[in-house]
Amino acid sequence: MRKALIAVIVASALFAVGALAANFTVNSEDVASGSDGVTACADSVDVDFDTDYDGTSDWDVGSALITFYDGTTPAATTDCASFGATLAVELDGGGQQLAEATVPTGSSTVTITLTPALKANDIVAASVLVDGKELNVDTPGGGL
Numbered sequence: 186m187r188k189a190l191i192a193v194i195v196a197s198a199l200f201a202v203g204a205l206a207a208n209f210t211v212n213s214e215d216v217a218s219g220s221d222g223v224t225a226c227a228d229s230v231d232v233d234f235d236t237d238y239d240g241t242s243d244w245d246v247g248s249a250l251i252t253f254y255d256g257t258t259p260a261a262t263t264d265c266a267s268f269g270a271t272l273a274v275e276l277d278g279g280g281q282q283l284a285e286a287t288v289p290t291g292s293s294t295v296t297i298t299l300t301p302a303l304k305a306n307d308i309v310a311a312s313v314l315v316d317g318k319e320l321n322v323d324t325p326g327g328g329l
Contacts, residue, residue, distance in 0.1 A: 225318040226265035227253035232272070232311050235296075244305035248298045249274075251313055253288075253320070261293035268316045272297045275310040288315070 231252045236244040249272055255262035265288045274282045282303060288295040313320045 225320055226268060226315055227255055227262050227320055228257075229254045229259060230313045230315075230320040232313065234305070234308070236305055245302040246299060246305050246308060247302040248296050249284075249311070250294055250296050252294045253315075263291055263293050265315050266290050266292055270295050270297065271314045272299075273312045273314070274299065274303065274308055275312075276303070277307045277309050 231254065233250045233252070234246045235248045235250065236246050239245045251270060251272065253262050253265045254260065255264065267288060267290050269285060269287050271283060271285045274284075276282065282299060284297045284299050286295050286297045
């Protein structure tokens, strides 16, 4: 008796969910459809780390200047202006440090401060996300 009752309840619930899904419609101009790809505001980005000698045989990296480029013959672009940019720095031995800034209006560059500062030898790679899209980054592997 219990098994039959459970089976009836489960079947009813599944039928109700299926009926709701079959009748679900969206009437809105805000919902996009189609197969167009999402494009980034720039084709690539260059990350230049700002370094200061710490006086003990290593270099501290306190910020990074990010420049946005467009096209096959890279030219600086202001298409990323006013977007939020996130710099993700991959560290030697694992781990990651994130820092964010908003690209100034009308600018093709943004400076992102790294807090705390990193040691140059600890930086393995970096990636930049702008408005959720990862851009190609020109960074060396295995430290600066």
